[in-house]
Amino acid sequence: MGGYEPLYHALYELSSAAVIEEITKSGLRGRGGGGYPTGLKWATVAKMPGKQKYVICNADEGDPGAFMDRSVLESDPHRVLEGMAIAGYAIGANHGFIYVRAEYPLAIQRLTKAIQQAKKYGLLGSQIFESGFDFKIDIRIGAGAFVCGEETALIHSIEGGRGNPRPRPPYPAEVGLWGCPTLINNVETYANITPIIRKGAEWYSSIGTAGSKGTKVFALTGKVQHTGLVEVPMGTTLRQIVEEMGGGVAEGRVKAVQTGGPSGGCIPAVFFDTPVDYESLQQLGTMMGSGGMIVMDDATSMVEIAQFYMDFCRGESCGKCVPCRAGTVQLHEMLTKIVNHQATETDIEQMEALCQMVKEMSLCGLGQSAPNPVLSTLRYFKEEYLARLRPEVETFATAKD
Numbered sequence: 580m581g582g583y584e585p586l587y588h589a590l591y592e593l594s595s596a597a598v599i600e601e602i603t604k605s606g607l608r609g610r611g612g613g614g615y616p617t618g619l620k621w622a623t624v625a626k627m628p629g630k631q632k633y634v635i636c637n638a639d640e641g642d643p644g645a646f647m648d649r650s651v652l653e654s655d656p657h658r659v660l661e662g663m664a665i666a667g668y669a670i671g672a673n674h675g676f677i678y679v680r681a682e683y684p685l686a687i688q689r690l691t692k693a694i695q696q697a698k699k700y701g702l703l704g705s706q707i708f709e710s711g712f713d714f715k716i717d718i719r720i721g722a723g724a725f726v727c728g729e730e731t732a733l734i735h736s737i738e739g740g741r742g743n744p745r746p747r748p749p750y751p752a753e754v755g756l757w758g759c760p761t762l763i764n765n766v767e768t769y770a771n772i773t774p775i776i777r778k779g780a781e782w783y784s785s786i787g788t789a790g791s792k793g794t795k796v797f798a799l800t801g802k803v804q805h806t807g808l809v810e811v812p813m814g815t816t817l818r819q820i821v822e823e824m825g826g827g828v829a830e831g832r833v834k835a836v837q838t839g840g841p842s843g844g845c846i847p848a849v850f851f852d853t854p855v856d857y858e859s860l861q862q863l864g865t866m867m868g869s870g871g872m873i874v875m876d877d878a879t880s881m882v883e884i885a886q887f888y889m890d891f892c893r894g895e896s897c898g899k900c901v902p903c904r905a906g907t908v909q910l911h912e913m914l915t916k917i918v919n920h921q922a923t924e925t926d927i928e929q930m931e932a933l934c935q936m937v938k939e940m941s942l943c944g945l946g947q948s949a950p951n952p953v954l955s956t957l958r959y960f961k962e963e964y965l966a967r968l969r970p971e972v973e974t975f976a977t978a979k980d
């Protein structure tokens with residue numbers, strides 16, 4: 580099927596700079612959530628001084644409802660290994676790590692076998708294709724903490740430390756694994772490398788929208804009829820994904836879709852004609868994230884959805900910084916008060932203020948984005964919050980009052 584031909588082509592026919600140029604021209608952006616331009620990240624690591632550099636594949640995939648990366652690793656692990664080897668050649672690294680969560684035993688098993696096969700055929704290890712390029716890949720198994728998907732926490736975890744994040748800058752591209760320049764990309768990002776090298780940047784950039792190129796895999800879950808993975812060109816509308824491919828909901832009407840996992844937000848059905856790309860989702864108050872798409876019908880309570888995500892974030896907060904550790908607990912308590920009809924409008928105002936504080940003051944992306952599901956449901960479904968407030972209690976003034 581032409582496997583490892585792009586690696587051969589890169590090693591023998593392209594310079595490292597030419598590989599980076601091709602990835603840059605393709606317009607590929609990181610599929611791990613942030614959408615950072617991949618070519619730019621590779622170029623930054625490539626030009627860092629130092630002999631020892633590393634390539635890391637982020638296969639932590641912690642978003643509830645997301646299983647895009649698992650599917651790639653289980654079905655086509657060689658594609659990811661090849662993408663990492665091409666990255667190693669481009670940035671000048673000869674050692675890569677795949678950080679995959681322990682909850683993915685089949686993916687780990689198949690990756691292990693694929694690495695053994697590649698080594699046996701001389702596609703990994705020393706003197707790949709007798710070209711003078713050496714590249715080895717090791718697997719590191721994470722214990723399944725959401726925060727370990729954050730790049731600096733992931734690096735600490737590989738180093739054998741506690742999976743806590745640290746402030747950036749310096750970014751891993753400058754100071755990464757064991758203090759060395761490190762390239763860290765998502766599974767799906769690496770899976771996009773071989774088709775770009777094989778078919779060219781022009782072909783790749785002909786797919787998608789002006790600012791978001793190529794295709795994106797989404798995990799459709801929730802109340803939708805046909806759950807599963809869909810791969811669509813960037814720019815496909817939410818309606819096509821949820822109603823045509825997903826078949827809508829079984830009963831009632833589609834009310835909203837949640838994208839971006841615990842860092843994202845809910846998009847109401849009135850915006851379903853929006854073409855999906857990094858910018859359009861941000862304008863709607865959510866984000867692409869890694870590709871989880873949870874569909875909600877009109878029986879779903881949006882306040883309870885916000886409460887669910889906050890429960891997730893308070894449990895997954897690593898506790899290193901106070902705004903996230905204490906803020907997510909407080910926000911969860913406030914949401915529970917609203918769900919139980921015990922809150923007043925002032926509580927909602929205080930909750931909004933606390934959301935801003937947690938966003939602005941948290942150390943890493945977990946805390947900085949934890950309030951997003953609350954803010955987006957408040958933006959679009961405030962009436963549901965108001966309907967849950969404490970019922971007005973008749974008060975009778977006493978004679979003394």
Ligand SMILES: Cc1cc2nc3c(=O)[nH]c(=O)nc-3n(C[C@H](O)[C@H](O)[C@H](O)COP(=O)(O)O)c2cc1C
Nearest residue numbers: 609610611637639640641728729730764765768944
């Ligand atoms: C709390 C948190 C969890 C994250 N989880 C993941 C993850 O599971 N997989 C992933 O690829 N990126 C995750 N990221 C993003 C990574 O920090 C990093 O930006 C990404 O791996 C870079 O790869 P890309 O440029 O290919 O997207 C997470 C970020 C945060 C703040």
